[in-house]
Amino acid sequence: MEPTVANIGYNIYFFDFTMILLGIASVAYLVGLYGDKPSISRVGTWICVLAALSSFVALGLRWVESYQMGIGRIPVTNLYESLVFFAWSVILFHLFVERKYESLVFGAFVIPIAFVTMLFAHFYGGGGAITPLNPALQSYWLHAHVITCFVGYAAFAVSAGIAVMYLLKARSEAAKQTTGVICMFPAAKALDELVYRAIIWGFPFLTAGIITGAAWANYAWGTYWSWDPKETWSLIVWLVYAAFLHARITRGWHGRRAAILSIVGFLSTIMCYLGVNLFLAGLHSYGGG
Amino acid sequence: MVDEKRAQSPIDRVWDFLISLKLAITVLILLASASIFGTVIEQGRPDKAAQIYEDWLINIFNKTSMFDMYHSWWFLGLMFLFTLNLTCCTLDRLPRVLKVVRNPKTIFDEAFEKSLSLAGRWRKKGSMAEWTGKCTAALTASFAAPRITNDGDAVHLYAEKGVISRFGVYITHLSIIFIFLGAIIGNMIGYKGFLGLPIGDSVQFVPVRNGSELKDVGFRVRCNNFWVEYYRDQFGNPTGQPKEYASDLSIVENGQVILKKKIVVNDPLRYKGVWFYQSSYGEDKPAARMLLRRADNSAPPETFHLLFQRGEAYGVPGMGIVRLLDFQDNFEGKGPAIQVQIEKEGRQPVPMWLPSADPELDRRRGDAYVLSLQGVEQVTWTGLQVAHDPGVNIVWVGCTLMVIGIMIAFFMSHQRVWIRLSPAAEGKIDVAVGGAATRNRLAFEKNFEKIQGELKELQS
Ligand code: HEM
Numbered sequence: 001m002e003p004t005v006a007n008i009g010y011n012i013y014f015f016d017f018t019m020i021l022l023g024i025a026s027v028a029y030l031v032g033l034y035g036d037k038p039s040i041s042r043v044g045t046w047i048c049v050l051a052a053l054s055s056f057v058a059l060g061l062r063w064v065e066s067y068q069m070g071i072g073r074i075p076v077t078n079l080y081e082s083l084v085f086f087a088w089s090v091i092l093f094h095l096f097v098e099r100k101y102e103s104l105v106f107g108a109f110v111i112p113i114a115f116v117t118m119l120f121a122h123f124y125g126g127g128g129a130i131t132p133l134n135p136a137l138q139s140y141w142l143h144a145h146v147i148t149c150f151v152g153y154a155a156f157a158v159s160a161g162i163a164v165m166y167l168l169k170a171r172s173e174a175a176k177q178t179t180g181v182i183c184m185f186p187a188a189k190a191l192d193e194l195v196y197r198a199i200i201w202g203f204p205f206l207t208a209g210i211i212t213g214a215a216w217a218n219y220a221w222g223t224y225w226s227w228d229p230k231e232t233w234s235l236i237v238w239l240v241y242a243a244f245l246h247a248r249i250t251r252g253w254h255g256r257r258a259a260i261l262s263i264v265g266f267l268s269t270i271m272c273y274l275g276v277n278l279f280l281a282g283l284h285s286y287g288g289g
Numbered sequence: 290m291v292d293e294k295r296a297q298s299p300i301d302r303v304w305d306f307l308i309s310l311k312l313a314i315t316v317l318i319l320l321a322s323a324s325i326f327g328t329v330i331e332q333g334r335p336d337k338a339a340q341i342y343e344d345w346l347i348n349i350f351n352k353t354s355m356f357d358m359y360h361s362w363w364f365l366g367l368m369f370l371f372t373l374n375l376t377c378c379t380l381d382r383l384p385r386v387l388k389v390v391r392n393p394k395t396i397f398d399e400a401f402e403k404s405l406s407l408a409g410r411w412r413k414k415g416s417m418a419e420w421t422g423k424c425t426a427a428l429t430a431s432f433a434a435p436r437i438t439n440d441g442d443a444v445h446l447y448a449e450k451g452v453i454s455r456f457g458v459y460i461t462h463l464s465i466i467f468i469f470l471g472a473i474i475g476n477m478i479g480y481k482g483f484l485g486l487p488i489g490d491s492v493q494f495v496p497v498r499n500g501s502e503l504k505d506v507g508f509r510v511r512c513n514n515f516w517v518e519y520y521r522d523q524f525g526n527p528t529g530q531p532k533e534y535a536s537d538l539s540i541v542e543n544g545q546v547i548l549k550k551k552i553v554v555n556d557p558l559r560y561k562g563v564w565f566y567q568s569s570y571g572e573d574k575p576a577a578r579m580l581l582r583r584a585d586n587s588a589p590p591e592t593f594h595l596l597f598q599r600g601e602a603y604g605v606p607g608m609g610i611v612r613l614l615d616f617q618d619n620f621e622g623k624g625p626a627i628q629v630q631i632e633k634e635g636r637q638p639v640p641m642w643l644p645s646a647d648p649e650l651d652r653r654r655g656d657a658y659v660l661s662l663q664g665v666e667q668v669t670w671t672g673l674q675v676a677h678d679p680g681v682n683i684v685w686v687g688c689t690l691m692v693i694g695i696m697i698a699f700f701m702s703h704q705r706v707w708i709r710l711s712p713a714a715e716g717k718i719d720v721a722v723g724g725a726a727t728r729n730r731l732a733f734e735k736n737f738e739k740i741q742g743e744l745k746e747l748q749s
Contacts, residue, residue: 071520132520132530139555200699207695211688220555222481222566222676224684227359229328239321243314250310
């Protein structure tokens with residue numbers, strides 16, 4: 001349904017600012033990594049912090065502005081908003097991992113994901129208009145559902161970024177390389193563990209996201225599961241990560257195969273999140289907006 | 290340990306296959322891949338597929354139930370294999386875990402000590418009794434109260450925390466069984482239907498299975514009123530996009546209004562396990578206004594509407610189901626008429642025309658009820674989704690268990706600390722400590738170092 005009340009507020013400038021910051025941070029991280037200049041990566045970190053703040057302000061402002069427009073609602077209800085919320089979650093998650101594991105190399109693999117997401121939101125997000133909610137979306141379950149899902153997605157994005165690093169590092173370790181960028185990565189074993197740790201955060205959130213979605217569907221129209229394409233794709237994502245978790249505890253499925261499953265999992269996440277709206281028919285509202 | 294001979298027998302080979310994690314991973318990936326088909330091939334719409342795919346492909350789709358894939362034998366078969374795998378795996382492992390939990394390793398012998406990566410040793414002055422007491426107190430304060438075991442002249446202390454984390458996985462797996470069970474119960478004895486209920490009408494029979502069947506819900510539901518509110522543009526004019534729509538419903542049982550509620554999307558009405566959800570509406574739609582009388586006039590007449598839509602039907606207790614077949618504006622020059630058939634158990638339904646000009650025509654059927662057409666008018670109806678799902682609470686129990694189970698499995702850890710005290714020469718005591726954790730070893734390592742430090746500093 002095309003919305004007839006379309007409003008664009010000041011929040012959009014903050015989002016564009018966030019996008020630019022993420023672009024700069026991506027470059028800083030990449031230059032820092034390839035030029036072997038941790039000080040530049042450190043700058044990337046600070047720009048990321050700034051981007052997280054700016055995104056936070058933008059989301060808050062958008063929330064306020066939606067009330068000023070008389071259609072007050074949480075800013076996670078259309079394609080644009082879900083993208084920017086996802087990017088914000090990725091930044092926060094990334095900063096957490098970076099701080100906890102004290103390595104500046106992750107940024108080069110994770111922050112570009114957030115940047116591309118913001119670019120996508122900017123160009124394909126329907127101009128960032130604040131659209132009114134149809135009655136089916138007016139529920140507190142919406143908040144719980146969307147937030148849990150996107151935090152899960154963000155964790156998977158971080159995991160997939162690290163999984164790519166793992167694959168590069170494992171190959172380099174196998175070839176006994178001693179020079180080059182990849183040697184600065186943490187050890188393959190540590191990366192393998194991080195791929196897993198990120199999923200350990202993502203999986204409960206995705207599980208909660210699917211359950212709150214089911215609860216909401218049941219409360220809104222009396223069926224908790226209807227094999228709608230979006231639901232089914234979230235189940236596919238969930239199954240891939242369940243396979244990952246069991247692969248991890250099986251001999252011989254550590255490392256490489258687990259990393260590949262993490263990447264496949266994230267690709268399915270993207271399909272679930274964007275592909276379903278772009279290619280498949282269903283109940284969910286993103287994509288129209 | 291599986292000894293060679295046992296593993297050879299076919300039954301054991303099947304069992305080993307059924308409990309294997311490899312099967313679990315394979316089935317998970319197969320289920321994920323198979324589910325993709327159902328999202329690409331629109332379910333329940335072979336007509337759409339016919340425009341996209343070649344005939345031979347459609348043929349294959351039909352043979353493999355691709356248009357109702359999630360209920361096809363092969364998909365349900367995969368689900369069954371998955372459940373079997375999960376059940377067998379649990380039956381295989383849970384007893385062992387229970388054994389480990391019930392009979393923990395309380396003896397901290399040297400071989401075991403060597404196998405731990407977290408361990409330390411030192412020597413202290415004092416007596417066994419004194420150090421047993423000191424170590425017990427210290428361990429209780431900084432970790433957990435230990436069990437004390439005497440073994441020869443040595444004393445072993447064993448303390449543990451978070452033993453429940455061993456069960457996180459099983460709680461998670463059990464939750465899946467719960468969800469399946471709830472879904473199966475819901476599918477077997479529950480029902481779902483859609484009801485287009487005009488303002489002022491009340492019904493007791495709800496169309497299920499796309500209207501092919503009418504279900505008696507056991508009471509009547511009446512639509513007293515219905516509203517739509519639209520979003521407004523900056524000039525205050527309605528935009529046509531609905532902001533909220535609502536119905537005022539009553540539940541009527543034995544002629545008495547039992548319950549009255551205004552429902553909106555996301556706020557349903559529930560009575561006797563049947564839920565009525567606001568789901569859609571129709572404004573100013575044509576409908577036949579029907580009059581229902583007792584042939585002997587023993588009760589006041591009632592009216593109801595038949596919407597002009599395919600499969601429209603209305604159930605009357607004791608009379609049967611009135612199904613709308615056709616409508617004509619001017620039937621044989623006598624004005625509007627509708628064609629209906631009355632479906633009653635054990636009787637062949639016969640189509641008949643009811644012209645509004647002849648309200649007594651239906652007396653010829655010889656039934657206790659006489660049906661007639663009063664006229665055609667525009668009505669507004671509320672679209673209600675009706676559901677009765679006796680399995681849904683089991684599903685929610687499963688979902689809750691799943692979240693709890695996953696949290697326990699991922700974020701809790703079974704942490705164990707052992708201390709061995711053994712007499713050494715010159716009235717001294719040898720102290721050996723060791724620790725192990727099932728997860729999050731880094732955090733445990735720090736904790737262990739702290740405990741060990743405190744123990745070391747104890748003086749006699
Ligand atoms: C989608 C379905 C499933 C979910 C959500 C699930 C969930 C989990 C979780 C969260 C863990 C803990 C993983 C970890 O500690 O890293 C686990 C472990 C495990 N799962 Fe599953 N599981 C599923 C299906 C299965 C199936 C079908 C089997 C059948 C063999 C299975 C067998 C196991 C085993 C053997 C473990 C390891 C237990 C241990 O560490 O002692 N799982 N599962």
